[in-house]
Structures are given as C-alpha cells and as structure tokens.
Amino acid sequence: xxxxxSAFQSRLAKELPPLLDNAxxxxxxxxDFLATLTCDKGNVLKLxxxxxxxxxxxxxxxxxxxxxxxxxxxxxxxxxxxxxxMLEVRVAVPKxxxxxxxxxxxxxxxxxxxxxxxxxMGIVFEGHPDPRRxxxxxxxxxxxxxxxxxxxxx
Amino acid sequence: MAEMxxxxxxxxxxxxxxxxxxxxxxGEVIIDAMPEIGYLHRGMEKLFENRTYTQIAPITDxxxxxxxxxxxxxxxxxxxxLMGLEIPERAKYIRVxxxxxxxxxxxxxxxxxxxxxxxxxxxxxxxxxxREIFIDLMQALSGSRLTYNYARIGGVAADLPPDFxxxxxxxxxxxxxxxPEHEALxxxxxxxxxxxxxxxxxxxxxxMNLGVTGPVLRASNAKLDIRKxxxxxxxxxxxxxxxxxxxxxCFGRYLVRMNEMKESCKIIREALRKMPKGPVRVKTPLEGSxxxxxxxxxxxxxxxxxxxIGDGTDRPSxxxxxxxxxxxxxxxxxxxxxxxxxxxxxxxxxIDVCMGETDK
Amino acid sequence: xxxxxVLMMRSKDFMSWADDWxxxxxxxxxIGRAVDTLLTDxxxxxxxxxxxxxHFGIMCCALEMAAASGARFDAQRIGVIYRSTPRQCDMLLVxxxxxxxLRPDLRRLYDQMSEPKWVVAMGECAISGGPFWNTYSVIExxxxxxxxxxxxxxxxxxxxxxxxxxxxxxxxxxxxKKGPLTEEMV
Numbered sequence: 214x215x216x217x218x219s220a221f222q223s224r225l226a227k228e229l230p231p232l233l234d235n236a237x238x239x240x241x242x243x244x245d246f247l248a249t250l251t252c253d254k255g256n257v258l259k260l261x262x263x264x265x266x267x268x269x270x271x272x273x274x275x276x277x278x279x280x281x282x283x284x285x286x287x288x289x290x291x292x293x294x295x296x297x298x299m300l301e302v303r304v305a306v307p308k309x310x311x312x313x314x315x316x317x318x319x320x321x322x323x324x325x326x327x328x329x330x331x332x333x334m335g336i337v338f339e340g341h342p343d344p345r346r347x348x349x350x351x352x353x354x355x356x357x358x359x360x361x362x363x364x365x366x367x
Numbered sequence: 368m369a370e371m372x373x374x375x376x377x378x379x380x381x382x383x384x385x386x387x388x389x390x391x392x393x394g395e396v397i398i399d400a401m402p403e404i405g406y407l408h409r410g411m412e413k414l415f416e417n418r419t420y421t422q423i424a425p426i427t428d429x430x431x432x433x434x435x436x437x438x439x440x441x442x443x444x445x446x447x448x449l450m451g452l453e454i455p456e457r458a459k460y461i462r463v464x465x466x467x468x469x470x471x472x473x474x475x476x477x478x479x480x481x482x483x484x485x486x487x488x489x490x491x492x493x494x495x496x497x498r499e500i501f502i503d504l505m506q507a508l509s510g511s512r513l514t515y516n517y518a519r520i521g522g523v524a525a526d527l528p529p530d531f532x533x534x535x536x537x538x539x540x541x542x543x544x545x546x547p548e549h550e551a552l553x554x555x556x557x558x559x560x561x562x563x564x565x566x567x568x569x570x571x572x573x574x575m576n577l578g579v580t581g582p583v584l585r586a587s588n589a590k591l592d593i594r595k596x597x598x599x600x601x602x603x604x605x606x607x608x609x610x611x612x613x614x615x616x617c618f619g620r621y622l623v624r625m626n627e628m629k630e631s632c633k634i635i636r637e638a639l640r641k642m643p644k645g646p647v648r649v650k651t652p653l654e655g656s657x658x659x660x661x662x663x664x665x666x667x668x669x670x671x672x673x674x675x676i677g678d679g680t681d682r683p684s685x686x687x688x689x690x691x692x693x694x695x696x697x698x699x700x701x702x703x704x705x706x707x708x709x710x711x712x713x714x715x716x717x718i719d720v721c722m723g724e725t726d727k
Numbered sequence: 728x729x730x731x732x733v734l735m736m737r738s739k740d741f742m743s744w745a746d747d748w749x750x751x752x753x754x755x756x757x758i759g760r761a762v763d764t765l766l767t768d769x770x771x772x773x774x775x776x777x778x779x780x781x782h783f784g785i786m787c788c789a790l791e792m793a794a795a796s797g798a799r800f801d802a803q804r805i806g807v808i809y810r811s812t813p814r815q816c817d818m819l820l821v822x823x824x825x826x827x828x829l830r831p832d833l834r835r836l837y838d839q840m841s842e843p844k845w846v847v848a849m850g851e852c853a854i855s856g857g858p859f860w861n862t863y864s865v866i867e868x869x870x871x872x873x874x875x876x877x878x879x880x881x882x883x884x885x886x887x888x889x890x891x892x893x894x895x896x897x898x899x900x901x902x903x904k905k906g907p908l909t910e911e912m913v
Contacts, residue, residue: 246597271575274663277674277687288674290661294575294591322578325697333412348405348726349864350828357413357863364410364417366863377832380782380811384789385829406829407786410862426858432787432883476790479797495797502794512794513787513883723786 219245221296225268232263249301254313257289257304258340261319269295273320276327278334280360284308285336289316306336315341333358370398373708377406381712383480384722388699388715392708400703402696407726415686420446420520420655423686428514430688431724434473434667436465436505438724440518442686444599445662445673447520449655458522459600460642464535465508465517467631467638471542472501473667473719474624481621481716482553485562490552497545500538507531522648532639539632550625563618567702567714570615577701578694581669582627583718585611586619593665605637617717624719654681668692668719690724753908763906770906774817774843775897776806781816781836785823787883788850792822795886802890805897813839818896821869822884824852824859830866837873843905845876845896850884857882 222242230238233256242248252260264270270293277288285306292299306313315338316323327338328347335356338344345351355362376387385406391399411430415423427442428435440462447454475498482490502512507528509517517524553559569579574587584591592609594602610626612619655677663672669691676685695718702714753759784792795802796809810816813836825833837846848869851857856867869875876899879892 272580273578274670275661275672275674275687275689277685279676279685290672290674294589294596297596320578321573321576322694322697325693329693346405348408350405355863357410362413362863364413364863365861377829378781378783378813378836383784385785406826406832407823408826408828408864409824409859410864411859414859414862429787429858432790435787476793479793492798495794496799499794499797499799512885513790 219298221293221298222248225298225300228267229263232267233260246297247299247301249303251303251305254287254304254306257302258314258316258319260302261291261316264291264300265319269293270298270300271295273316273322273326274299276323276330278330278336278358280334280358282360285311285334287313287330287336291320311336312339313337314339317341332356335359369393375711376403381484381715383716383720384725386696386720386722386725388711390703390708390711395707397703397706397708397711400700402699404696404722404725407722409727411727412686412688415683417682419653419681420683421653423683424519425514425516428516429723430727431666431668431690431692431721432513433476433721433723434469435514436469436517437664437666437671439516440466441662441664441666441671441673443518443520444664445660445675446655448660448662449658449675449677450520450652451656452521452649452651454522454649455646456601456643457526457645458647460638461523461527461647462518463600463602463605464635464638464642465505465515465523467634468501468505470667471628471631472498472505474628475501477624477719478549478621484712484716485559487552487556487559490549493549493552497542497549500542504531504535504538507534519648519651521651522646524648526647535635535639539635543629543632546625546629553621560618562710562713563616563621563717564614565616566706566710567617567717568615569698569702573701574698577698579669579698581666581691581695582620582623583669583695585609586623587615588613593663593670597663599662599664601638601641604641605634607634607637617713620717654679655683666691668721668724669695671724688724688727690727692718692721693725696720696725759908763908767904767906771901771904775900778805778807778818778845778893778896779810779816780807780818780820780847781813781840782809782811783820783822783836785821785825785829786850786852788822788852788881791883791886791889792820792849795889800886800890802886802893805890805893807893813837814841816840817844819844819846819873820849821846821853821873821875822849824857824865825869826864827866828864830872833869834872845900846873847877847879847892847896848875849879849881849889849892851880851882854878854880 226240238250240250270291272292274290274292279286287304289302315327330336332346332348370393372389372391376382377385387403389401390397427438430438475494479491479494506512509515569587571587571589574584590609590611595609607630610623612622657677657679659676661674672689674687675683678684848854853869856865859865860867877892877896881888
C-alpha cells in the first residue's frame with residue numbers, strides 16, 4: 214500500500230463537502246487505501262446515501278462503539294470494492310442524548326451491527342427495523358461495554 | 368393453510384452450535400425467518416479490555432474454534448500494526464502456510480457436518496479421516512489439536528519441527544489424490560445434487576448490500592478475496608486464484624469451498640518452497656503504543672476484522688471483533704424465503720455456521 | 728362433565744391403591760427382591776454398554792466430540808450413539824460454557840430426559856467457567872444448577888480423554904448396582 218492519496222481519494226476530498234452543505238469533515242488520507250473523516254450525528258444517513266449511490270461504497274464492514282468517558286464515539290468502516298478504498302467515519306455521540314439515525318435503509322448489513330451497538334453500549338438507532346437486544350437476554354438491564362460496568366457483572 | 372412460527376434450535380442437530388432459527392411457515396413453504404443468537408455470549412470484548420496482550424492471544428483461539436489459527440493470527444497482526452513491529456520473513460511464510468492448512472481443516476469439518484446433515488454419513492467419516500492428517504501436522508507445529516495459540520505478537524511461537532516439510536508434502540500428495548473421490552461421492556449422488564441445486568439463491572447485489580463476504584459472496588458471482596485485494600503477510604508474493612462460481616446457490620458454495628481446498632494445497636507447496644531461513648520471532652514490548660488500528664484478513668468464512676485502540680498500557684482500551692458469520696447469518700431471511708422446510712438444513716448448512724465468533 | 732369427574736376420581740383412587748400394593752408387595756416384598764437380585768447384572772450390562780448422549784454441541788469441545796465419533800477414535804465401540812431428542816437419551820454431555828441466556832433451556836433439556844440419566848461436564852468451561860469464569864454472562868460451572876456425575880478436564884478435551892471419561896462413567900454405573908425395581912417410578 215503506497216503512501217499518499219489515490220486519485221479516487223482526492224476526488225472524494227474535493228466533492229464530498231459541497232454535497233453535505235460544506236460541513237466540517239476533516240478528510241485525511243492515511244495511505245492509498247484508507248481515509249478517515251468525521252461526521253456530525255445528524256448527517257450520518259445523508260452521508261451514507263451519498264457514499265453508497267454516488268461514490269460506489271457498496272459494503273459496510275464494521276460499526277464499532279467506543280466509550281471515550283466524556284462521550285460515545287461510533288466508527289463506521291465502509292469499503293468500496295470497485296474503487297479500492299476504505300473510509301473510516303467517526304461520529305461523536307453525546308452521552309445524554311445517545312440517539313443516531315440508522316443506516317439500515319442504505320446498507321442492509323448494518324442491521325445486526327446496530328443491534329449489537331445498542332445491546333453493548335446503549336446507543337439508540339432511530340429508524341431501525343428491529344431495535345431489540347441481540348446477544349444478551351431481552352430483560353437484561355445493563356449495557357456491558359460501558360466503562361463504568363465491571364467485568365464480573367452487577 | 369395455517370401460518371405459524373416454528374423454532375429450530377437451540378438444540379437441533381442442524382444448528383452446529385447454539386442458535387435459534389424461527390421460521391414462519393405457511394404449510395410447508397417458508398414466508399419469514401428470524402435467526403436468534405446470543406446463547407454462547409461470553410463477554411469477550413469486555414474480557415479483552417481486562418487482559419494483557421499476551422493473555423489475549425490464547426483467548427482469541429476460542430473465537431471461532433473451527434478455524435482458530437486465523438483469529439490468533441489476526442490479533443497478532445493487529446497488535447503488531449499498533450506497536451509498529453516488523454516480523455521476520457520466515458515467520459510470515461510459516462503463518463501463511465498454517466493459515467492455509469487451517470483453511471483446509473475448516474472446510475473439511477464443514478463438509479463433514481454438511482454431509483451428515485443431508486444424510487450422507489459416508490462423507491462425514493471420510494472428511495473427518497482426512498482432517499485428522501492436517502490436525503496431526505498442526506499438532507506437530509503447535510502441540511494442540513484444536514486451539515493452537517501458535518502465532519505470537521512478533522512472529523510464531525517456534526520454528527518448524529524436523530522433517531516437517533517432508534511430512535507435509537506427503538500429506539498433500541495423499542490429500543490431492545483422495546479429493547476426487549470425495550467429489551465423486553457428492554456430485555454423483557442424485558439426492559445431494561437435487562437438495563443443493565437451485566436452493567438458497569442469493570444474488571450478487573443482495574449479497575453485497577447485506578454485507579456478506581467469503582465463500583458465500585464468491586459463490587454469488589463476485590471475485591472478491593482480501594488475500595488478493597489487500598494482501599497481508601506474503602500473499603502478494605504467492606501465485607494463486609480466488610475461486611468463484613456464478614451459480615449463486617448451495618451447490619455453488621460447495622464448489623467454491625472444494626476448489627479453495629485445492630488452491631490452499633498449491634499455496635502451502637509454494638510457501639514451503641519459498642521459505643527463507645532465519646529467526647521466527649522478534650522481541651516485543653509489553654505495552655502497546657497509543658493509537659487506533661484495524662486488521663483485516665480473509666478468514667475461512669469471510670472478512671474478519673479487529674479494531675484495536677491502545678492507550679499506552681499493557682491492556683487494550685477497546686478491541687472490537689468483526690465476525691463474518693455475524694453478518695452472513697443476518698442475511699438468512701433473504702436466502703430462506705420461498706423454499707420448503709426441508710431446504711432449511713441445506714441452506715443453513717451451506718453458510719458454515721460457527722457460533723463462537725458470532726456470539727463473541 | 729359429572730361423569731368425567733367421577734371417572735377421574737375413580738382412576739386416581741385406583742392409581743394410589745395400585746402404587747401402594749405394588750410398592751409394598753412387589754418392590755419391597757420377597758418377589759420383588761428376588762426379581763431385582765436376578766436381573767441387576769443384566770440391567771447394569773445393558774445400561775453400561777448403551778449410553779446415548781444428546782446431540783448438543785456448545786463450543787470447542789463439541790468439535791472434539793464430533794472427532795471422537797469419527798473413524799480414528801470411534802466412540803461407537805463403547806456403545807455411544809448420539810440421539811437428537813432428549814427423550815431418547817440417557818446422558819447429557821455439556822461441552823462448553825453455559826451463559827445466562829442458555830441456563831433455562833439447558834435445565835429444561837435435563838428435565839426432559841427420563842430416568843436414569845447422567846451428566847458429564849466436559850472441558851474447563853463446563854467444570855468451572857474456563858477462561859471466561861469472571862465475565863458477566865458465564866455461569867461458573869454447570870454444577871451450579873445440574874447435578875454432575877463425571878468431570879473431564881481439558882481445554883479442549885482430547886478425544887481419548889473423552890472416551891476415558893465415558894469409561895469412568897461406565898465404572899460408576901457398574902458400582903451403583905441398580906436393578907429394574909430399585910428405580911423410582913417416574
């Protein structure tokens with residue numbers, strides 16, 4: 214993987230901000246495969262639609278939830294097979310209003326990833342077709358991956 | 368006809384692991400499906416935050432026990448990326464060789480369970496017999512039959528034992544001679560072909576949108592393999608072809624896996640030939656540097672990823688595991704609707720379920 | 728309705744009288760004891776050589792359980808054949824960690840098996856929780872809610888160790904020396 218952005222990444226850096234009303238994106242190309250950008254939580258679904266329809270990002274690889282003590286963070290890793298590029302989108306989620314629009318209408322594969330994110334961290338995805346717990350019993354009261362939850366349980 | 372929901376699982380000979388498949392049937396035809404998982408949840412991601420890097424490596428074996436070396440290796444790859452380590456060439460070749468041996472062992476276990484489900488018990492016994500050969504080879508390497516803990520951060524645990532190359536080449540010759548017999552057993556069986564052809568069709572656009580990867584995606588007419596697209600270790604120096612099929616059904620997935628076993632034999636031979644001499648391990652620091660990295664490999668079942676956040680201590684701050692089957696299983700509804708109850712076994716078997724990685 | 732109630736009561740009376748008579752005369756009387764002594768060895772031989780475990784694979788030890796029924800280690804030579812439904816089994820092999828979500832289902836499977844039944848805890852996860860012993864969702868050992876007869880250590884258990892565990896269970900059954908009438912009528 215060579216250092217320096219590829220032609221596709223330069224194109225992304227130029228064309229994405231105007232499509233999102235010139236929001237602050239912090240687009241950075243790490244090498245010719247991986248690029249990172251940050252996104253506001255209200256713009257997530259719009260960004261997903263633009264990436265999937267205009268730029269050919271067909272595959273949502275992973276949705277990670279991170280507990281950064283003062284806020285939550287969601288990291289979406291989206292891959293484009295045809296353009297050989299992976300985008301890491303970071304979304305900051307405040308702890309007192311942990312609601313994010315769901316990207317299931319764009320990528321069907323996000324369905325179970327978002328259920329697991331809710332199950333483990335407690336972030337609610339608005340518009341999700343099946344917002345239930347997936348790994349723990351349905352009546353479990355806690356969210357295990359939060360930093361204030363101890364490993365051996367309640 | 369009355370519509371009703373039926374539970375298949377968690378204790379069901381079809382399931383190979385603990386999960387529950389709820390299907391809504393109208394007579395004999397399936398109109399809806401809802402897999403339920405979580406019976407094997409062990410809290411691994413929380414466990415990873417409370418163990419040191421050295422202690423995590425044997426636990427990652429238990430993520431998917433059918434193909435345990437790939438998870439071991441994926442964790443070591445990610446941790447080495449975080450710490451900025453460069454491992455010796457010989458270690459990379461040994462890792463590639465072990466990954467491919469593990470892939471053959473995993474596909475053999477799959478065909479054993481699949482044949483047993485469809486009623487071909489001869490296939491079960493034959494596949495387990497060939498698998499014992501590869502397990503013996505990996506036991507000579509690492510000391511254990513199933514969960515190896517052979518990859519370490521910085522290389523592999525130990526060098527190849529004496530006469531390993533001779534034994535491996537002999538085993539591969541025997542296996543390549545026997546594989547046509549296995550194929551004849553399945554492809555000349557009318558019942559196997561009728562239960563597999565045209566069953567469980569998953570089109571290419573649906574597979575990509577639903578996040579499906581691995582042999583299931585390659586059987587849907589998409590030649591996508593991380594070993595070729597984003598090579599890691601020494602895959603860019605080895606000559607092989609990702610196998611794909613344009614049949615999109617259960618038989619296509621069977622063909623992809625059988626052909627992958629043949630390709631893996633080729634890769635092992637080439638890796639043994641090209642392996643340089645030298646050390647197999649470098650010294651590693653106990654603490655991980657701060658940073659965020661991800662590792663991405665082609666597991667036997669699809670795209671496996673680990674996202675690691677280090678904070679300068681000897682424990683990771685966050686280690687997230689992406690299991691390929693977690694996503695492929697969520698695409699079950701697309702593959703099941705419209706078929707009959709008796710096809711559930713064939714369709715769910717052809718995606719090669721292993722609940723260890725799905726439930727973490 | 729009235730007829731039905733009368734008939735039910737009558738059959739209940741009959742059952743309690745029959746149990747009483749059979750219990751006193753047959754099981755504890757001289758005829759019962761003679762039958763029991765004559766048939767104990769035969770009953771033990773039949774039980775020992777036909778242990779049917781349940782098709783229930785939880786985690787890694789399940790793959791070794793499958794390998795043990797292959798051609799190399801052949802568990803069938805000691806009489807072990809896997810059955811799919813708990814009604815036809817007399818051995819429950821627990822081969823992985825039990826999570827809190829699984830606990831009620833496993834207890835229900837155990838209750839659905841009919842007497843006589845034995846439980847074998849295979850592997851460290853079933854004995855004490857294994858490497859996951861102090862997480863929030865794993866129960867520390869299956870003997871917290873099911874009585875266990877034989878513990879087989881290992882992680883994962885080698886097929887040879889599993890077959891030896893079965894043979895230890897066979898020794899335990901031989902020592903119990905239970906005939907047909909020393910069983911509880913369940």
